[in-house]
Amino acid sequence: MANTRPCLAQLSRICLNPPKTTASCTSARYLSSTAPLSKGFKPAIVSKKEKPVLSRTNPQKNKKKGVAETKKRKARTTYIQYDLRDADKFSLCDAMRYIRAFEVGQKPTSVKYEMHVKLKSLKNGPVIRNRLQLPHPVRTDIRICVICPADSPYAEKARAAGATLVGEDDVFEAVKDGKIDFDRCICQTDSLAKMNKAGLGRVLGPRGLMPSAKTGTVVKDPSSVIQDLIGGAEYRERMGVVRMAIAQLGFTPEEVQRNIKSFMEALKKDMGILSDRTNKEVAEVVLSSTNAPGFTLNGNFLDSNSTITPRDLSTS
The missing domain is CATH 3.30.190.20 (Ribosomal protein L1/L10, rRNA-binding domain)
Incomplete structure (x- = not known):
């Protein structure tokens, strides 16, 4: 028993104090880019080639630099x-x-x-x-607006032909307020200057409702155009x-x-x-x-x- 005690003591020392191993070259975070490198190791430095500056005014300089000109696609x-x-x-x-x-x-x-x-x-x-x-x-439920004096004979004919909105100042105020309750707009020739002065083009122009002579919506007698609009x-x-x-x-x-x-x-x-x-x-x-x-x-x-x-x- 006296001889075995030193052996047990030696075994306990070995188990409790294992021999130290040599340190590894890298730490445990070897997948991280911040892992320390071993001494004496120098990473290879990859040199980035600088892109040559292209000349827009002189294409011959680009040929000297060995740069191929990129052709622009034609629209x-x-x-x-x-x-x-x-x-x-x-x-x-x-x-x-x-x-x-x-x-x-x-x-x-x-x-x-x-x-x-x-x-x-x-x-x-x-x-x-x-x-x-x-x-x-x-046949469509088209709403037609006629710009002319409300008490004129043209207004009476327009209402009889099927116009839903007839007038001048009332129509101008409604359009400026954004109340556009019509699908087509016709202007009588005598009211053209007053309509242009009111500045309705900013509101009716983008909507395609601004009367003009080219589209045939500025006429002398709006009632004849209303009949064509309803059936045309x-x-x-x-x-x-x-x-x-x-x-x-x-x-x-x-x-x-x-x-x-x-x-x-x-x-x-x-x-x-x-x-x-x-x-x-x-x-x-x-x-x-x-x-x-x-x-x-x-x-x-x-x-x-x-x-x-x-x-x-x-x-x-």
Whole structure:
């Protein structure tokens, strides 16, 4: 037992005081960028090449420096056109059939067929803008304002024709206060100077409601223009597309066809007038409605393989 005590004492010393190991080169935070490095270790310094300064005025200096000139992309001058050779195209009756399927349960007078004519045109070129009296007018609840003296005979005729707001000072104050309760505005020629003095262009101009002689809204007799506005339709080219309400859901295919034919003839005349300034061509004609998608038309009234007749579409 005397001999074993020193052995137990030695074992206890070894277990309680283990031999010291050599220190490692790095600390325990070896994944951190702040970990200390071992003595004598020098990290490799990566030299960053300075980018040469390009000269905008003298491109020959750039060639001497070995810098390739980056070519700027030219801005597109025309609108993007898609290849329609593999696209699905529909006759007028087939397109009306699918549109009516989307408009089930809607009132025939509340939903309108809309035409979208996509043009091959320049972006910054002149645009098409005109008015058209369709063979079968699309009735709308349009509100018309007439700027003329409230006690003049022109005001009486305007009210009888269907104008909702007639006057001068009252109209000017309402417009300046932001109360614009009309969709079209007509000015009588005698009130033009007073309207310009009131400064309505800042409010009505951005909304497209400012009367002007170019658009035919500054006239001697506003009552004649009111009749055209109620029964007529206005169209304008925006972003290379001309849109217009062409018919109502309750129209027959023959009535829709006559309206489309009249609209396309008027559109071609407008393009012919602008032919000396720019070249415009019809790229695609699409028929849609308020809640239905667009269907590209192929120019036919009814295809030979159609499973529907115009008589089936004439009943609402």
